[in-house]
Amino acid sequence: MTARVLDPSPVAASYRDEVRRDVERLAARGRRLRVVGLLGQDDGPAATYARFARRGFDDVGIEFDLRHVTPDETEAAVAAANVDPDVDGIFLYYPLTDRRGDRWLRELVDPRKDIEGMHSFWSRLLYENQRFVDPEQDVRAILPCTPLAILKLLDRAGMRGTRENAPLDGVTACVINRSEVVGRPLAAMLANDGAVVHSLDISGAVTFEPAIGRHTHEVRDSGIDRASALAAADVVISAVPSRDFELIRGDEIRAGAICVDVAEFTNFDESVKERAGVFVPRVGPLTIAMAARNLVRLAGIAEAQTAVDAG
Numbered sequence: 001m002t003a004r005v006l007d008p009s010p011v012a013a014s015y016r017d018e019v020r021r022d023v024e025r026l027a028a029r030g031r032r033l034r035v036v037g038l039l040g041q042d043d044g045p046a047a048t049y050a051r052f053a054r055r056g057f058d059d060v061g062i063e064f065d066l067r068h069v070t071p072d073e074t075e076a077a078v079a080a081a082n083v084d085p086d087v088d089g090i091f092l093y094y095p096l097t098d099r100r101g102d103r104w105l106r107e108l109v110d111p112r113k114d115i116e117g118m119h120s121f122w123s124r125l126l127y128e129n130q131r132f133v134d135p136e137q138d139v140r141a142i143l144p145c146t147p148l149a150i151l152k153l154l155d156r157a158g159m160r161g162t163r164e165n166a167p168l169d170g171v172t173a174c175v176i177n178r179s180e181v182v183g184r185p186l187a188a189m190l191a192n193d194g195a196v197v198h199s200l201d202i203s204g205a206v207t208f209e210p211a212i213g214r215h216t217h218e219v220r221d222s223g224i225d226r227a228s229a230l231a232a233a234d235v236v237i238s239a240v241p242s243r244d245f246e247l248i249r250g251d252e253i254r255a256g257a258i259c260v261d262v263a264e265f266t267n268f269d270e271s272v273k274e275r276a277g278v279f280v281p282r283v284g285p286l287t288i289a290m291a292a293r294n295l296v297r298l299a300g301i302a303e304a305q306t307a308v309d310a311g
Contacts, residue, residue: 001255003276006157008149012056012285015152015293020060022296027061033299034063035089035115036081038074038096045264046093049284053091056288062295071097074105082110088302089115089295094181103180112302115294117144118181126185129192129216139301142294147186149286150237150260157258157278159235166194166212173197174233176248178206182239182262190235191217198222198229205229226252233257238267250275 023033035057039050050066057064065087069077074096081087090113094102111121125133125141133139161168173190177183178201187197191208197217199206207222230236230252238248239262250271253259260280261268273279 001275003273003279006278006280008153008283008286011153011156012289015289016060019292019296023061026299033088033295034086035091035295036087037064037066037091037093038069038077039066039093040069040096050093052284053288057292060292062292075108078105078108088299089113091115091291112298115291117142117294127188129211142297144185145290145294146182146287147189148290149283150186151189152286153280154235154258159258161194169194169212171195171234172232173235174229176200176238177240188217198224200226200229237262239263240267248272
């Protein structure tokens with residue numbers, strides 16, 4: 001067996017087409033969308049990501065204003081973008097300070113401009129499995145753009161469950177790295193759709209039990225080891241940001257599994273492609289498309305609120 005390699009670029013292009021149409025409709029009503037990106041490095045992964053983001057936003061007609069900041073300037077830069085009526089979205093390129101400082105910066109972003117979907121306002125809705133902001137269920141909640149991109153790619157790769165109201169029922173997933181940016185929200189999103197998710201991290205292993213027969217997923221200490229988690233998984237997603245990570249080998253995974261590499265440094269040995277069913281080598285292009293999609297949705301929420309206030 002040789003894995004089908006799923007390139008995220010064509011998938012991202014289809015979503016950009018959708019976003020472009022929405023942006024054009026807003027522009028026809030005199031609404032031009034603008035994103036401010038804050039970057040603290042001149043080179044490295046964050047700077048590369050920001051360059052790709054510019055291309056993605058330009059492609060759909062969204063103005064992208066990239067601002068270089070020092071650690072001492074970041075809080076003021078976020079505050080200025082929050083209150084600027086000409087700024088519709090804010091994108092932070094980490095690291096901007098240190099881990100604790102970056103977590104604080106995410107909380108400073110106005111949720112109404114948080115196109116990454118990382119503010120605790122959105123995280124609370126995600127972890128409580130509340131998919132709409134309002135009781136009438138007219139306004140969908142914003143989801144974190146990288147985990148959302150991964151879910152879209154898994155769907156395109158053929159990940160399917162057995163129930164309509166729990167689309168991932170029967171799926172077992174292994175997510176390696178439980179970060180607040182990717183691993184933890186991704187595990188919650190998979191479990192909320194019905195999957196059993198083994199979450200492995202340097203601090204230990206937990207299992208996200210599916211939200212079937214209850215409102216949201218549950219998390220329990222499981223102690224499952226790497227070998228057992230990988231062998232059981234229909235889907236393996238790894239996002240360990242270290243060259244020292246022991247690469248996942250083909251003989252560790254289930255034959256035909258879907259494997260997704262999210263990390264800055266590859267997390268998979270080449271032998272995985274000889275055993276997996278589908279291999280996704282990167283996610284970045286679709287992450288940017290999902291951020292643009294989130295921006296359009298936030299702009300729609302803002303317009304609806306303006307109409308209510310005017311009425």
